[in-house]
Amino acid sequence: MQVTTLLSLAAVVTTAIAGVVDTHPWKAPTKNDRRGPCPMLNSLANHGFIARSGKDISIDQLVNAIEEAINISPNSTRPVVEFGATTSTTGNPNTFHLSDLNKHGVIEHDGSLSRNDLYFGDNHSFNSRIYDTVAKFFTKSTISIETAARARKARLAAAAAANPQFQYGEQEETVSLFETALYLATFGTGTQGNAPTKYVNILFREERLPYKEGYCKPTRVISNDDIVELADKVRAAA
Ligand code: HEM
Numbered sequence: 001m002q003v004t005t006l007l008s009l010a011a012v013v014t015t016a017i018a019g020v021v022d023t024h025p026w027k028a029p030t031k032n033d034r035r036g037p038c039p040m041l042n043s044l045a046n047h048g049f050i051a052r053s054g055k056d057i058s059i060d061q062l063v064n065a066i067e068e069a070i071n072i073s074p075n076s077t078r079p080v081v082e083f084g085a086t087t088s089t090t091g092n093p094n095t096f097h098l099s100d101l102n103k104h105g106v107i108e109h110d111g112s113l114s115r116n117d118l119y120f121g122d123n124h125s126f127n128s129r130i131y132d133t134v135a136k137f138f139t140k141s142t143i144s145i146e147t148a149a150r151a152r153k154a155r156l157a158a159a160a161a162a163n164p165q166f167q168y169g170e171q172e173e174t175v176s177l178f179e180t181a182l183y184l185a186t187f188g189t190g191t192q193g194n195a196p197t198k199y200v201n202i203l204f205r206e207e208r209l210p211y212k213e214g215y216c217k218p219t220r221v222i223s224n225d226d227i228v229e230l231a232d233k234v235r236a237a238a
Pocket of ligand 1: 037038039040041066072077080081082084085101102107108109110111112113114115179180182183186
């Protein structure tokens, strides 16, 4: 590729990133806004891809927002969003507040990477002490499938040792595997993993999409098969 072509490509990407930063600026939630245990959904609200209030989010709005922001296919997210909506306290089964997802035993589970277990009180706020124990595995500039699997395994072992009422069965295992697969799919390379460590840390620690650091929505749609393949690889690596 010629230098001029590369330069114009760089200009297009820079303009695209600047566009999203302008149209979806990150704003910290106010004290009346609702947030929940999912770093990605909280980030989408912080960028205004869904209501910044985190309240009365409809299933369709969320499915479309995920596609718009991070290009995960609607057919892979709709079933999860519909499952999440079973926690709804809005009075309308098609909408929910992000905080409704705090309900333990639906999607929310023990042994989270960045939240404490319900047994200790708060199962939904970011907990830097816990996330530090996970992030210490992320010693390279990108997170491989093996590293992600090791970090997850260690966190589950620590949570099981600390919580006398640790609850973890087949459903929790599946959900937890998919959460690791999702951050690798969102920021990594196809189904190879290798998510930039900086991006993953920003998602967890700041609940923001790392546009300023260079993240750009992938042009290729992330499919259900991609996520399942990554979850299988994480399971095998552990
Ligand atoms: C679309 C891309 C998504 C990504 C990249 C993503 C990412 C993640 C990650 C990495 C976690 C683990 C947090 C931790 O262990 O500390 C998580 C947790 C969670 N996510 Fe998402 N998520 C996505 C979509 C969704 C959707 C559609 C729902 C449901 C409406 C959802 C609901 C949850 C819930 C309830 C948890 C808490 C589980 C726990 O107890 O650890 N997420 N998500």
